[in-house]
């Protein structure tokens with residue numbers, strides 16, 4: 001953890017280093033990922049099985065999970081977890097249904113009919129992470145918006161370390177109505193979804209979060225398929241005044257640190273005493289936290305506490321960092337929230353821990369990381385829709401606007417374009 005003070009002479013140098021630190025790239029995974037993708041493209045299922053054996057210590061006969069296996073595993077999920085999944089699904093569905101956009105269609109003043117129709121993607125792959133922890137919540141966050149958009153084929157991959165799967169993941173699949181499931185993960189799963197193998201038909205777009213290997217694989221298959229955004233190792237930035245309970249803020253920071261050694265937690269505060277209290281509280285929690293190995297690595301290597309003179313100074317810093325999650329633990333969080341331009345999702349007030357959004361607040365938890373919130377948004381129904389525009393002229397409409405098209409085609413030196421319009425005007 002590093003402590004930065006805005007009043008220090010070297011603050012801007014240190015802050016810029018924090019901004020440009022490429023955490024995902026501490027181990028350069030791009031070469032490894034390139035090899036895995038090429039191998040799966042060339043050898044299909046055999047390569048996927050080899051990598052599954054190597055990275056997930058598991059030798060599957062079949063990559064596909066049978067209906068019976070899914071039902072048996074899901075049945076082992078406890079009733080209270082199932083009820084919580086159902087509540088989460090209800091809330092996520094209610095929020096995402098509000099995204100559904102309207103088609104546009106009208107006839108303009110010269111009689112041209114024009115419009116835009118929203119069309120669902122036909123087949124998508126959803127990546128549900130499962131290396132260090134299992135993520136039934138991510139399954140809901142991926143699958144429900146796809147269902148709402150009207151995607152016909154939803155294909156899910158999930159790693160099964162040691163051949164095991166948390167029953168809650170398959171119970172979540174039942175809640176979301178996902179049936180085509182493969183027990184594979186990492187770059188090999190992304191390759192299988194993008195290129196197809198003997199047992200997995202390729203998809204048109206891959207969405208979902210994952211570790212550095214998954215994030216890099218999505219980057220590299222982009223173009224062959226669409227992707228949502230880079231949703232890599234988790235991030236949280238908490239803006240907190242001294243009126244907060246330091247223990248609450250410490251838990252919030254660790255809630256994201258425990259995801260991945262490359263996760264990042266940042267606190268911005270205007271009180272040095274409060275900053276020290278939070279640091280102490282984090283250290284105390286880490287002693288007994290079952291996920292302490294991962295969380296401590298993240299805290300030691302990537303956490304930062306930034307001391308500002310006034311919380312208003314947090315806004316330009318925050319917008320540069322473009323974090324995945326922002327918590328605003330102040331009396332008037334809305335006033336700060338209104339100035340945020342770059343963040344995946346914002347949590348307002350002292351009673352909105354980010355973890356509520358991870359599970360069942362309603363908004364999606366698959367969010368842009370590694371500063372991609374400068375140009376990308378969290379997963380939504382829009383990720384599963386395309387727009388197709390249309391145009392219809394009758395002779396009179398073509399006569400009205402066609403001459404200008406001929407003029408522009410000639411100006412561009414494209415006579416066939418000009419001819420295809422002018423021949424209809426003769």
Ligand SMILES: NC(=O)c1ccc[n+]([C@@H]2O[C@H](COP(=O)([O-])OP(=O)(O)OC[C@H]3O[C@@H](n4cnc5c(N)ncnc54)[C@H](O)[C@@H]3O)[C@@H](O)[C@H]2O)c1
Nearest residue numbers: 129130131132159185186209210211233234259260366367
């Ligand atoms: N940004 C978001 O919206 C969001 C949401 C949920 C989770 N997450 C992130 O998802 C990630 C989940 O990571 P995870 O590791 O638990 O599960 P994961 O499913 O993303 O990764 C597991 C896979 O990584 C591959 N792998 C591991 N070590 C490898 C190596 N040395 N070489 C090649 N491949 C290797 C294996 O194939 C394994 O199947 C975390 O970083 C978490 O922060 C992000």
Ligand SMILES: N[C@H](CO)Cc1c[nH]c[nH+]1
Nearest residue numbers: 135137138234235358365
């Ligand atoms: N915080 C993660 C997104 O970065 C999502 C998640 C799922 N389960 C717990 N947390």
Ligand SMILES: [Zn+2]
Nearest residue numbers: 234255256358
């Ligand atoms: Zn989380």
